[in-house]
Amino acid sequence: MHQLLVFSDLDGTLLDHDTYDYGPALPAIARIKALGGLLILASSKTASEISPIHQELDLGDAPMIVENGAACVRASAIGTQDADYRAIRQVLRTLDAPFRGFGDMSVEEVSEQTGLSPDAAERARARQFSEPGLWHGDAHQRAGFLAALARHGITAREGGRFLTLSFGATKANQMQRMREQHAPCFTIALGDAPNDTEMIASADRGVVVRNDHSPQMPILPNEQHVLRTELPGPSGWCAAMFQLLAEWDDNEKGTASHG
Template sequence: MTTDYQPPQRPSGPRLIVFSDLDGTLLDHDSYSWAAAEPALGRMRALGIPLILASSKTAAEIAELRAEMGFDHAPAIVENGAGVLAPGAGALNDRSAHEKIRAALAELPAALRQGFTGFSDWSVAEVAQHTGLSPAQAELAARRQFSEPGLWTGSDAGRRAFEAALQAKGIEARQGGRYLTLSFGATKADRMAEITADYRSHPVTMALGDAPNDVEMIAMADHGVVVRNSHGPGIPALPGEKSGRITRTQRPGPEGWRLAVLERIAQEYEEEKEG
C-alpha cells in the first residue's frame, strides 16, 4: 500500500465504476451488514463493474471486507483518502504518518487536547465498545497507518481552535458519519481521480456516501448519490442536485445503496444496448 497510487494502465475497462463509502452507506449503521445491498453487488460482479471502497477504515479492515464482497481485484481508498490499497494487497507496517499525528496531538495545549479522544487513546476493547465492532474487527480498526479518527466532546469554539492548531502543523480534520478524522490531507475525491485516470475506457463514475467527508467524491462523480443518513450530520443540499446529477436515496444505508446502484446499472447498460 502506498499514498502514491500508480497502477498499470489497462487497454480497456468497464463502462461503469462505483465508488462507495462504507459505514452508513454500503454497511448498515448498526449491524455493519451489507446483506441488503447484495443483489446490486452480485449484478456488479456479473457485469465486471469495479467497486472501489472509499472509507475512513484501515487497510486491514478494508482488505478483509473487499475480499468478502468479491472485489479483491479492485483498488480501495483507505483512511479517508490518506492512502490507497492496491488490488489483492493487505496492510503494511509503515505507521510513520500516524505516529506524527499522535506526536502533534501530544504537543497541543492540554485545554485543546482534552476535547478529542482518538482510537489510539482507547484499548482494543474500548474501540469495540465505542464502535460496536467485534473484538477481532476492533483490532483491525486500531491498525491506523495514515490517520487518527476520534470523538470531539468539547465546545464548538474549542473544536475550531483545535482544528486550527492542527492545521498549522499540516494536519486536516474531516468529519465523517461517526468520527472526526485527522490526517495529512488528501481526500477520497483525490484518490478517486487517480484511480479513474487509470482506465483508458473513460468509464462513467458513480459515487455514494452519507457524510460530509464524502461530499467532494459525490460532487466529482458523473452520478453522485447521497445515501440517507438517520444517525449523523448528513449532507446538506448540493449544487448538482438541481440538475439531477446528484440524487438522494429515500431509504438509508445498504437498502438505499442497492436501489440506487441497480437503477444506475439499468440505465447505463440499457443505453449501451441502445447505442
C-alpha cells in the first residue's frame, strides 16, 4: 500500500478567496482521513498563522509547509526554530540596504501594508525562516542587494508587493522530502497561484483550483496529470479531491488484489 499525501495551498485554494471559509471542503478532508492519508497545509503563511487552521481541521501531527516552502514544521515546533530568520536579519543589518522587512515594521504597519487585522498581522510577523519586506531603492541598488544576499546563500522571491528573503527552499522541495520520508507514497498537490506551480508539477496528480482573482496558471509540464476545477476555492477543491481519491482508492484495491 502507498501512503497518501495531500499537499494543499490555503488562500484561494482550500480557503475561499473572500470569506476564508473551508467548510465546502470538509467532506473530502474526512475522506482523506478515512483512507489513512495525510493533509499537509502548504502556504506562504507563518506557522503561527497556519496553526489555528491546522487545529480546527484536526490534522494531528501532520507537518505544515510554512513561509512559502522555507521550512516544514510540526505543530509542536512552532516558535522554537528561528535560526534562519535571525541569520537573515543579521545579514540585512550588515548591508544597510533600502529594504524594510516585517522585522523593521510595527504590528500596525504590517496591518496597514497587508490589510490584515492587528492579531493576524502579529502572527504574520512571527517569522522563523523568511523575511518579507518592501524595496525602496532603484533597480541598480536592487541588483547589488540581490548579489550581496546571494553571497550569503539568501534568495529573494517577488510576490505581489513584497520581496521575500529566504535560504531558497520551496514548497516542491519540502514535498520531495516528505515523499522520501513516507515512501512508497502517492502525492496530490492543490494550488491556485503561480507560486504553487512547482509543487503541482512535481506531484503524482495536481489540481489547479479556479481563482478568478489570481493570475492565470500556465500549462504545466505534467498537464496530462492535472485537473483544473470549474468551481473556485474549497468547492472546487472538494470536487477534485473526491475524483482523485476515488481513482487512487480503486488503483490501490486493484494492486492489492493482484499482489
